Amino acid sequence: MEFQPILDDIAAQIQPLLGSAGQVASYIPALARVSPLQFGMALRTCGGQEASAGDSNTPFSIQSMSKVFSLTLAMRSLGDTLWERIGREPSGSPFNSLVQLETERGIPRNPFINAGAIAVADRLLSLGDAKADMRALLSSLCGEPVTMDPEVAQSEADTGFRNAALANFMKGFGTLDNDIDRVLDVYFNQCAIRMSCLQVARAAGYLCRDGVHPYDGTQVVTEAQTRRVNALMLTCGTYDAAGEFAFRIGLPCKSGVGGGIVAVVPDTLSLCVWSPALDKTGNSHLGRLALELFVSKTGLSVF
């Protein structure tokens, strides 16, 4: 399939809608001042074909999209023992809810809600230099060094009371081994990594290749683990809209409040869309629409 014309087409349909709906995340200044009038999209096929449109080279804050990669790091080193402290079920609750944690005695429902990602960060800290490991993985996967925005990380730390509540709560239940401030530092750092659509699309390449590194051919995670990451993305990757995404888009996706969404078509391609204005479920409003258009135009969907 020729993807470049399809992406051009989608970009042309999205362009007139920029600024028409949704709101940029406003809980920290560095995100609040991002212009909503931006849209980018990029993909890379298993065969190495690339296509991109719009602001596909503009770096943005990957935020919760980082959870896919931190989970990958943890699964690679820990295997199934990771799941002793983290569940794998959809939550049915907002991403930063404490209710579920209380009911289930400190075990987060899955690695993509905030509590789960914080628990993953704790595991990575026990394994080594979590911050360096994350950036090394991402740099390797996308083929060039990625950077982190220290202002974003600091702002997240300054305002992250809800995440600190989650971390303290889990610590009280014994879910976390490391010092809370260090765990949160890892978590806030991974959220503050900046990448472009094209970089993310490349980096996610192992997810459509049964775990094989997009460039160096090594096995990033096993084939079974790759299927599991994809399954988690489909069922839990887009906050409380996972059912709606599965229903309308039908691809494993993971979104972030920076406005990015990474998606996987198994055995075919990985892609990333970005537009900063969010809908009320916290997912990129136009990113979501772009993905719907992509699925509709290509017929690519797991269902």
Next chain:
Amino acid sequence: MEFQPILDDIAAQIQPLLGSAGQVASYIPALARVSPLQFGMALRTCGGQEASAGDSNTPFSIQSMSKVFSLTLAMRSLGDTLWERIGREPSGSPFNSLVQLETERGIPRNPFINAGAIAVADRLLSLGDAKADMRALLSSLCGEPVTMDPEVAQSEADTGFRNAALANFMKGFGTLDNDIDRVLDVYFNQCAIRMSCLQVARAAGYLCRDGVHPYDGTQVVTEAQTRRVNALMLTCGTYDAAGEFAFRIGLPCKSGVGGGIVAVVPDTLSLCVWSPALDKTGNSHLGRLALELFVSKTGLSVF
């Protein structure tokens, strides 16, 4: 692919495990007296190839697997207006929970939890003779008449206090239009339909054919609607183990407390496994294992 040897192989692996774990549903006598020492499996490909093993011709109570077909009926007639009264998100709560209904003011989270299926039954009642329509649909889809076990339907009615609570609760919020007793009668009747693995595998054929009837070539539901049913099965089809099923099996599945599980490999085949003993999540213990073996042996998974 040659499926018959694969199914034979799976049946041979399952056989020695019969009776080793899990419990037959015991809330009504007609289910409680079913022997747990049974296992069947059947599939039918898009090309019409069939394979089966074990007790694949023994009829059993389809129970919640019926929710796939009642949803299909309702989507066909109502289109998107169906979703005004029923959500499409995973619930994160047990299948018969009232908590979610209270929080979300009488709108069930999805059509596969009991509350959602009862709301679907109410919609079908407003459209016509819901009980006859359900059996007509299933008989047409599997190519021969299906029967309903009146003892099961009566037992469900006699003991269905939780379902009556759900129905009354939704009625109080205005989610149901029809008389509660009639709605529950429809619901208990559909649960009491008896089919064999082979019949279910045939009947689900439209789900791997983009909505096309497995025998007569008509469009049962649209291609988009078919994707949506599959997406709902994957995210919400196996009670509170949907994440685990997505993770380990990676196929749209819908289970019932009769011990059956129907699964779909889009564009490839539909299949059904049955073994009456349930695990603690209410899914067939050996049915689940058989599906894992199937995916592992065939590599068929949406991820």
Next chain:
Amino acid sequence: MEFQPILDDIAAQIQPLLGSAGQVASYIPALARVSPLQFGMALRTCGGQEASAGDSNTPFSIQSMSKVFSLTLAMRSLGDTLWERIGREPSGSPFNSLVQLETERGIPRNPFINAGAIAVADRLLSLGDAKADMRALLSSLCGEPVTMDPEVAQSEADTGFRNAALANFMKGFGTLDNDIDRVLDVYFNQCAIRMSCLQVARAAGYLCRDGVHPYDGTQVVTEAQTRRVNALMLTCGTYDAAGEFAFRIGLPCKSGVGGGIVAVVPDTLSLCVWSPALDKTGNSHLGRLALELFVSKTGLSVF
């Protein structure tokens, strides 16, 4: 203390406020058409002194105030075994919530939330002719026959889906022994009893007399049981405003959506206020104000 001038004073202060705030209960026609421009108040001391003001002889629907008397009947016959199926703690949830029932496996938190009163009605049915027993008790306590409004009872039955949900839910957990329709019939009948402020004030006389009947001197319930009813009224008697009532009024109180509130000053007097417009917590807006004035003018409070 001379109470008549105090009540006259309160009535004079309340009169100009009639119609200024709150809303008459509107879920059934018979309550919705009651004029909000009514206010009555009556009391009877342990010594037999009576005082009244405003519409103190107008009968109104006692609704949830009946829960005090059905509890009394059940405690008298069952003693502590009553508490095997009903809790005694404040609920922290709305009066008709199902969430608590689910968390605590079908045991209602206290006898004054709807679920608890329905469970009490079930106990009374097992003991005899619950409807006749309730009216006999009330008639005896207030010294003249009380009547029941069949239109109200019927309307409650026709619209009582939430209560039917509660009853079915408890039946599913084994909390109720009797047929649900009969239990609800008892419950809806007791809610539909009509009494005037003066009748209620008289009937509650045993609660300020350590359990002694206000007229015939017999022991209605034991002294210990009387203290317990009063304690439950103080902690659970006014829906989700019990803390606020304890805080501002400091007397055992039980309210009903008919606009009545019965209150007890232990060892001193029993009283009843009535004004149909309710505040957003479901308690009589002006009845509450009248009680605050009464406590402020008399200094009578348990604290």
Next chain:
Amino acid sequence: MEFQPILDDIAAQIQPLLGSAGQVASYIPALARVSPLQFGMALRTCGGQEASAGDSNTPFSIQSMSKVFSLTLAMRSLGDTLWERIGREPSGSPFNSLVQLETERGIPRNPFINAGAIAVADRLLSLGDAKADMRALLSSLCGEPVTMDPEVAQSEADTGFRNAALANFMKGFGTLDNDIDRVLDVYFNQCAIRMSCLQVARAAGYLCRDGVHPYDGTQVVTEAQTRRVNALMLTCGTYDAAGEFAFRIGLPCKSGVGGGIVAVVPDTLSLCVWSPALDKTGNSHLGRLALELFVSKTGLSVF
């Protein structure tokens, strides 16, 4: 009434039961090593009469009993504005639950659950030197300097993840103005104050005297505020057993996990019991029994 023989009598009845049931709080070493074989009781009447029995002069960690006094300090300075950030209703949830906080958007249900007491500590910090003010108040009220156990305060801080979670959570909702570490320091310090039964009984004297200081005759809080503290103690003072305490004891009470319970008989006396072994609701097992005996022997109860 002669209270000394009554207390002697109660102590004699309790003595053989020491060590028979309940468990000393074990979450910090300084509490875990307290011998459960201790029991003390002391009271002081409005007239200044004192009575005591058992280990009534042994200092113990007052823990949550301190919440009565921190609330008093905050009410005195802030009046009704205090209630803009703290509710006054029973919680129906465990004392350290986060669920309620999430549902009610960061406003704790009452000042006696942990979240509420932390919010009170925040208010006191905004008013001045909260730690010094608390100890000054308590020293003045009981007529001699009280001490604080720095080991307990430090242990609470080291293990107080749940309280840190509550504080962070409220901070995220804007309920707290001050730095979380400083707020928790105030809270952990007040919990670590050590007093004897006799000191507590004296210090609570203003609660049975309409707010008048037990020694110097000044007004600690207004009469109305005093009634309110008593009402809160009765409805919310003993964790999730408040209904049971109201029901069996019928007095405003506040317990702590150090094993103390302070109780008030309005216009009559204040008293304190202490025995370190706790029942499963977190209240002193034998302290509770001693209070039941006291009420039964004296007939003193607000109901």
